[in-house]
Amino acid sequence: MTIQIGEKVPNITLQVMSEKGPEAVNTDDLLLGKKVVLFAVPGAFTPGCSMTHLPGFVVHADTIKAKGVDAIICTSVNDAFVMGAWGKAQNADEIIMLADGVAEFAQAMGLAQDLTAVKFGVRSQRYAMIIENGIVKTLGIDAKGVDQSSAETVLSLL
Structure with missing residues (x-):
């Protein structure tokens, strides 16, 4: 079941x-006691994610943080090496690039999607949320495009 606002x-x-190299980190350590914007993409280096989704957060990182956000986190079902390289390629220095290598987080959030039919395996859905002290305050999930989970949409909700 998909995580809900208030959970x-x-x-x-x-x-x-x-x-x-790769370093383990718990989501509680990243989220508790903080206001965080977390967004997820189906895959690093994919066209929509690299041309639209992540770049929006890179461009608006300072404005988002100026609204009281302690951290911006991007997660994807990719390993830490890929997420690190993608972050460098996108100049995402202000964004924590969180690797969900085996889709454990996406599945625990109820936001995984099975793209095995197109040979991509299990991936995350595209979404963004504002989290305060570990609790989901807003959640925007995109079926197509990047309207509900864009940096601009998140900014309008802060």
Whole structure:
């Protein structure tokens, strides 16, 4: 079942790329006691994600943080090496690139999608949420396009 507004984000151990290589991080450590914008994409380096979704958050990162947001997190069902490389390629220095390598987070959130028919495997749906102290305050899920989960939409909700 899809996570709902008012529910706590599950505590899952994922990875980020550090200078030493992949590093484990728990979602509770990233979310508790903070106001966070978290958005998810179906795949790093894919056209919509690389040309529209992530770039919007890169461009608006300072404005989003000026609205009291402590962190901006991008998650995808990719490994930490891919997420780290994608973040560098997109100049996403202000965004935590969170690797959900085996779709554990996407599934725990009820926001996984099975794209096996097109040979992509299980991926995350495209969405964005505002989270306060680990609790979902807003949730926008896109079936197509990037209207509900764009940086501009998130900014309008802050």
